[in-house]
Amino acid sequence: MSLKAKKLWIVVSLLLLTAAAYWQAISLDFVNYDDPAYVTENDIVQNGLTADGVRWSFTTVYIGNWHPLTWLSHMLDIQIFGLNPAGHHFGNLLFHIANTLLLFLLLLRMTKAPWQSAFAAALFALHPLHVESVAWISERKDVLSTFFLILTIGAYVLYVEKPRLPRYGCVVILFLLGLMAKPMLVTLPFLLLLLDFWPLGRLQPPGQAGVSREPAGRPATPGKRKSKVARPRRAAAPSVEASLPLALPWPRIRGFVLEKIPLFALSALFSVITFVTQHGEGSVSSLEAMPLGFRIANSLLSYARYMGKMIWPDHLAVFYPYPKVLPLWLVIGAALLLIGITWAAARSAGRFPWLIVGWLWYLGTLVPVIGIVAVGSQAMADRYTYVPLVGLFIMIAWGAPELLKRVRGKEPILAVAAGAAIAALMAVTWSQLSHWQNGVSLFRHTLAVTSDNSTAHDLMGSALRRTGDTEGALAHFSEAIRINPANAKAHDHLGNILADRGRTDEAVAHYLDAVRFNPRDEIFRNNLGKAYFEQGKIDEAIREIRTALDLKPDFAEARYNLGSILGSQGKHAEAMAHFREALRKRPGWAQLHNNLGSALLLQGNVDEAIAHFREALRIQPDYPTAQANLRDAMSLRKGP
Numbered sequence: 001m002s003l004k005a006k007k008l009w010i011v012v013s014l015l016l017l018t019a020a021a022y023w024q025a026i027s028l029d030f031v032n033y034d035d036p037a038y039v040t041e042n043d044i045v046q047n048g049l050t051a052d053g054v055r056w057s058f059t060t061v062y063i064g065n066w067h068p069l070t071w072l073s074h075m076l077d078i079q080i081f082g083l084n085p086a087g088h089h090f091g092n093l094l095f096h097i098a099n100t101l102l103l104f105l106l107l108l109r110m111t112k113a114p115w116q117s118a119f120a121a122a123l124f125a126l127h128p129l130h131v132e133s134v135a136w137i138s139e140r141k142d143v144l145s146t147f148f149l150i151l152t153i154g155a156y157v158l159y160v161e162k163p164r165l166p167r168y169g170c171v172v173i174l175f176l177l178g179l180m181a182k183p184m185l186v187t188l189p190f191l192l193l194l195l196d197f198w199p200l201g202r203l204q205p206p207g208q209a210g211v212s213r214e215p216a217g218r219p220a221t222p223g224k225r226k227s228k229v230a231r232p233r234r235a236a237a238p239s240v241e242a243s244l245p246l247a248l249p250w251p252r253i254r255g256f257v258l259e260k261i262p263l264f265a266l267s268a269l270f271s272v273i274t275f276v277t278q279h280g281e282g283s284v285s286s287l288e289a290m291p292l293g294f295r296i297a298n299s300l301l302s303y304a305r306y307m308g309k310m311i312w313p314d315h316l317a318v319f320y321p322y323p324k325v326l327p328l329w330l331v332i333g334a335a336l337l338l339i340g341i342t343w344a345a346a347r348s349a350g351r352f353p354w355l356i357v358g359w360l361w362y363l364g365t366l367v368p369v370i371g372i373v374a375v376g377s378q379a380m381a382d383r384y385t386y387v388p389l390v391g392l393f394i395m396i397a398w399g400a401p402e403l404l405k406r407v408r409g410k411e412p413i414l415a416v417a418a419g420a421a422i423a424a425l426m427a428v429t430w431s432q433l434s435h436w437q438n439g440v441s442l443f444r445h446t447l448a449v450t451s452d453n454s455t456a457h458d459l460m461g462s463a464l465r466r467t468g469d470t471e472g473a474l475a476h477f478s479e480a481i482r483i484n485p486a487n488a489k490a491h492d493h494l495g496n497i498l499a500d501r502g503r504t505d506e507a508v509a510h511y512l513d514a515v516r517f518n519p520r521d522e523i524f525r526n527n528l529g530k531a532y533f534e535q536g537k538i539d540e541a542i543r544e545i546r547t548a549l550d551l552k553p554d555f556a557e558a559r560y561n562l563g564s565i566l567g568s569q570g571k572h573a574e575a576m577a578h579f580r581e582a583l584r585k586r587p588g589w590a591q592l593h594n595n596l597g598s599a600l601l602l603q604g605n606v607d608e609a610i611a612h613f614r615e616a617l618r619i620q621p622d623y624p625t626a627q628a629n630l631r632d633a634m635s636l637r638k639g640p
Helices: 003-027 035-040 051-059 068-081 085-111 114-126 128-135 137-161 165-179 183-197 250-259 261-280 292-311 328-347 353-369 389-403 410-434 439-449 454-466 470-483 488-500 504-517 522-534 538-551 556-568 572-585 590-602 606-619 624-636
Strands: 378-380
Touching (some): 003 114, 003 128, 035 137, 051 068, 068 085, 085 114, 085 137, 183 250, 183 261, 250 261, 292 328, 292 353, 292 389, 389 410, 439 454, 470 488, 522 556, 556 590, 572 590, 590 606
């Protein structure tokens, strides 16, 4: 079979296998974990691709992130599919398939090894650890940023083949686009240095271009092709020198580092932006809350646990809580494992360069999310492995043939083993996808495979409340608080149920706890303000809602609540100003149109009031209050 035919066969096979494994994703629903903030309850996104939306994407930090391309992709989905979750899932799946095929073509171009490249790409496509990145609509940033990551590396390979400024410009632009989808790509310049060593062969000293057992794929000097004359093989076993690490040409390395200064500058810039935005949102844990020693210990364990789940993908969850205790023997064992693999890979770098490249790819690309800078309350996350596992897959794909190099008939053995691995991964991936059917099934599974998971109980309670099961929700919120009394969101959610039941004093107590544990959350402040208003504490209510608006000036619900309170005090002009500002953010809110109409009617502006009552009824035809208000306004209108 020719290389061209082989490539086509592999591409079609990867496409069909990935589509088959993930096809049920099209039938999944939105989940109540980030999807509301990203899509289903995000007023800006729900307007689709608009000039205001594009401006907002590039100028706003929201939920601790600045990733404008991710926002634009969600807006495009809304523009095409509306709120039909199938379309949003289809977009994620398309990007995952594209990433799989691009990864195969990239590895093939660099190494000229079709079967190793195909197996590495198949592992990437079908591994259950990647289900979270594909099945979770809010993780569009994972598949989108990886799309640009692979394109950036591909553009870099073209630049290495023929160094030209326009080609280097393409590398920079694609890297920038990837960072604007998800800043986890900041490690890309280091990846390119690894690829300079293998398989591009740019770091190999003169006269040692053939030290790698796999073809380097590109000559050390761009523009010149290698001689096609085969080098004679050594009959004897490799010498002692051949088993030592390859001596690196530091002057040339320095030149290749300088070559990547613009890329390093972008990485530094986006690292600062990400830290500042996350810190501003209160997502970065302080050293007092989480000591450095604990972070390092958890990071070592996470590196080992990700490898364990790569080998045996069991008990996968959307949220892994921090353990209360990190056993010292486990931490030491994880550290020794990492040190041992690093030493072995470095020791054999001369003979098996793909080992050190794959290993450092894995270690390096996890650095931004390994937990030294603790963002969020999760100990680890499956989605963080979407790019890093490519390094381990390279080690496996190139290492397996090496292990069987002296075995006769190794090709059938490798083929059967690869087929069995692919079939097993597809089965587990299909099973894991089924847990993402909706929020209830997702968090039921998460609670089944984890313990003492306060966040999962809170999210399960939210999912049950959306189905109308408030008793079940109440039980899970209470359990979340029992496990972690400082769970601010669980206090807020429990307060909401109590407020709905008229138990306002109890609700206020939980809202106060939520604000105490997270004083910078505008939702907690707004809910506390509403509860104070129910208690008749007008000044306290206005204070809390104004604080919510200080934290988030475009918070439409807080604007509405403040307008309602001011209107109840007879301050109709101020109330209308807040209603109009809220309406600018949420033009499709029927209740807001009705209240603005009422304020206008009290000001004597009958015609404009009628227009808003009619708009409220257009949005919600069975809105009885708006119907009554429209009748009253029509009776006051003068003339026909």
